[in-house]
Amino acid sequence: MALTSSMLPLGTAAPSFTLPDVTTGRAVSLADFSGKEALLVMFICNHCPYVVHVRCELTRLGLDYAESALGIVAISSNDPVAYPDDSPAELKDMAEEADFQFPVLFDETQEVARAYDAVCTPDFFLFDRERRLVYRGQLDDSRPNRGIAADGRDLRAAIEAVLGGEPVNPDQKPSNGCGIKWRR
Numbered sequence: 001m002a003l004t005s006s007m008l009p010l011g012t013a014a015p016s017f018t019l020p021d022v023t024t025g026r027a028v029s030l031a032d033f034s035g036k037e038a039l040l041v042m043f044i045c046n047h048c049p050y051v052v053h054v055r056c057e058l059t060r061l062g063l064d065y066a067e068s069a070l071g072i073v074a075i076s077s078n079d080p081v082a083y084p085d086d087s088p089a090e091l092k093d094m095a096e097e098a099d100f101q102f103p104v105l106f107d108e109t110q111e112v113a114r115a116y117d118a119v120c121t122p123d124f125f126l127f128d129r130e131r132r133l134v135y136r137g138q139l140d141d142s143r144p145n146r147g148i149a150a151d152g153r154d155l156r157a158a159i160e161a162v163l164g165g166e167p168v169n170p171d172q173k174p175s176n177g178c179g180i181k182w183r184r
Helices: 049-064 088-098 111-116 153-163
Strands: 016-020 027-029 037-044 071-077 105-108 123-127 133-137 176-181
Touching: 016 105, 037 111, 037 153, 049 071, 049 088, 049 153, 088 105, 123 153, 133 153
Parallel strands: 037 071, 071 105
Antiparallel strands: 016 027, 037 123, 123 133
């Protein structure tokens, strides 16, 4: 059953994090993106059909904005005991196969997902230079098995607005996806 993102209030400050990157093992923190005009925080996982459906678009986002003023980070918070496909080793394989140009972090304690009020995968949070939330919600109108390819139009419009110094449209649609797999 698909869940809908919680739609954290716009203007919320980005919660701090320091988590290990599954591909390098190095710690990545919110402060590592201090020189960027904007920061995209994505909650994803390896096994969810909603994430699998948008994975190629996530790769394109990473490639398209690799040399820009946008920082991008993905976080997986799923319980890897109950969902071994979301273990750090499997996430590393996914990130390498997808050629992600951004770090994929593992939130073992699930505290970061709770701090962001993340509910589903994928769940997207875009912050401005002051790290205030300017966009939260869906990547685009595509969903698995609907016959619509993911193009990231909603999220890309928000990214372009914030990078261009323009206001982000506050009319935002929630993301849909698999619920985060919380520890019991």
